[in-house]
Amino acid sequence: MHVLGSTDGLGPVGHLGAYRARDGSPGEEVGVDLGGPHAALVVGKRGSGKSYTLGVLAEEAARTDGVAPILVDPMGAFDTLADAPDEVPARVVEPRVGADALDPRAWCSLLGLDPTGAVGALVWRVASETTTLAGMVDAVGEQDAPDAVRVAAENHLALARSWDVFDGATPDLAGPKATVLDCSGLPDAATNAVCLAVASRCYRGRLDGTVDRLPWLFVDEAHVAFEGVAASALRRLLTRGRAPGVSLVCATQRPSALPDVAVSQSDLVVMHRLTGRADLAAFRETRPTYVGDDFEARMPERPGDAMVVDDATEGVHAIRVRERLTPHGGASPRVDVATSDDEPGHEYGDDANADGTDPKG
Numbered sequence: 327m328h329v330l331g332s333t334d335g336l337g338p339v340g341h342l343g344a345y346r347a348r349d350g351s352p353g354e355e356v357g358v359d360l361g362g363p364h365a366a367l368v369v370g371k372r373g374s375g376k377s378y379t380l381g382v383l384a385e386e387a388a389r390t391d392g393v394a395p396i397l398v399d400p401m402g403a404f405d406t407l408a409d410a411p412d413e414v415p416a417r418v419v420e421p422r423v424g425a426d427a428l429d430p431r432a433w434c435s436l437l438g439l440d441p442t443g444a445v446g447a448l449v450w451r452v453a454s455e456t457t458t459l460a461g462m463v464d465a466v467g468e469q470d471a472p473d474a475v476r477v478a479a480e481n482h483l484a485l486a487r488s489w490d491v492f493d494g495a496t497p498d499l500a501g502p503k504a505t506v507l508d509c510s511g512l513p514d515a516a517t518n519a520v521c522l523a524v525a526s527r528c529y530r531g532r533l534d535g536t537v538d539r540l541p542w543l544f545v546d547e548a549h550v551a552f553e554g555v556a557a558s559a560l561r562r563l564l565t566r567g568r569a570p571g572v573s574l575v576c577a578t579q580r581p582s583a584l585p586d587v588a589v590s591q592s593d594l595v596v597m598h599r600l601t602g603r604a605d606l607a608a609f610r611e612t613r614p615t616y617v618g619d620d621f622e623a624r625m626p627e628r629p630g631d632a633m634v635v636d637d638a639t640e641g642v643h644a645i646r647v648r649e650r651l652t653p654h655g656g657a658s659p660r661v662d663v664a665t666s667d668d669e670p671g672h673e674y675g676d677d678a679n680a681d682g683t684d685p686k687g
């Protein structure tokens with residue numbers, strides 16, 4: 327098997343798929359290094375196979391000793407990872423984080439409050455004095471502040487309480503199974519708080535020795551996380567995560583909405599079909615020198631086909647991602663109408679970009 331992400335091939339390897347010849351026929355099997363930390367990006371337009379590929383990578387990580395995969399699952403698409411426990415050890419848990427996983431600045435940002443304003447300053451103060459959300463609410467009541475400020479702060483904290491995620495501890499990452507944090511039904515802000523808490527737990531846990539296994543954090547719809555409170559914790563994993571052994575795998579249909587560092591720091595980029603001008607530009611500008619000018623001409627056609635840009639081998643590899651071991655839970659519901667002109671297995675939605683603009687201009 328040819329291994330991407332490593333040149334020595336010594337560590338555990340996850341089966342990613344097979345090389346794809348120009349006529350689409352499969353070639354040699356392709357694996358990905360799971361022995362050391364990586365920053366990986368999975369990109370592609372809607373329906374191109376991003377979530378499927380994220381699932382394949384998570385399955386392989388879950389099957390590897392010494393690795394602690396955690397999935398932040400905004401749509402509940404990865405619950406099925408736990409459906410074949412003999413092959414893929416995984417559990418689905420309700421996302422719960424400690425209120426103290428967020429620092430005072432993050433609390434203000436989460437609630438859309440200016441820390442220099444009266445309400446933001448009050449929330450900042452109680453977040454720095456207490457460790458639970460209930461404690462923060464009680465502390466607001468005890469502060470010497472105008473009633474209107476106290477009521478506004480209480481209302482903001484009540485909103486956070488309604489998400490039902492701050493009533494517990496950040497999940498234990500020491501167990502032998504992959505952990506799927508099902509954030510479906512949560513607003514983006516709450517999912518981002520979960521993502522922040524887990525990213526910090528992975529990083530700090532490795533530094534202080536409380537997390538033995540090497541964490542692999544998988545974030546679907548990563549553009550949402552990079553637009554919210556999780557952004558700084560994810561950036562830290564991208565720039566400093568590899569030293570303590572933390573891997574980050576982000577999937578997005580909008581790479582142009584990620585910070586440049588997300589593309590430039592990724593040593594593995596799995597690119598499914600991508601057509602949006604801004605999204606292609608995001609790669610054109612940061613691509614390594616070994617990615618040739620014909621890159622866009624070699625864009626994959628079918629869902630599940632991908633180009634992998636691999637820093638370790640300094641190469642671009644045309645592959646087809648293998649089939650899932652567990653059911654894929656991410657397909658969008660579609661009206662079941664047989665259209666005779668459709669290419670079999672070709673399941674892209676419309677040809678619009680993620681933001682609804684026309685990719686052709």
Ligand SMILES: Nc1ncnc2c1ncn2[C@@H]1O[C@H](COP(=O)(O)OP(=O)(O)OP(=O)(O)O)[C@@H](O)[C@H]1O
Pocket residue numbers: 370371372373374375376377378379579629630631646647648649650654656657658673
């Ligand atoms: N490697 C693969 N092998 C077989 N089928 C695949 C593969 N990858 C994707 N597919 C098919 O393509 C469909 C779309 O894939 P997927 O749900 O991963 O797309 P997506 O890019 O995540 O879309 P969205 O952005 O809408 O979530 C899947 O339901 C599956 O049927």
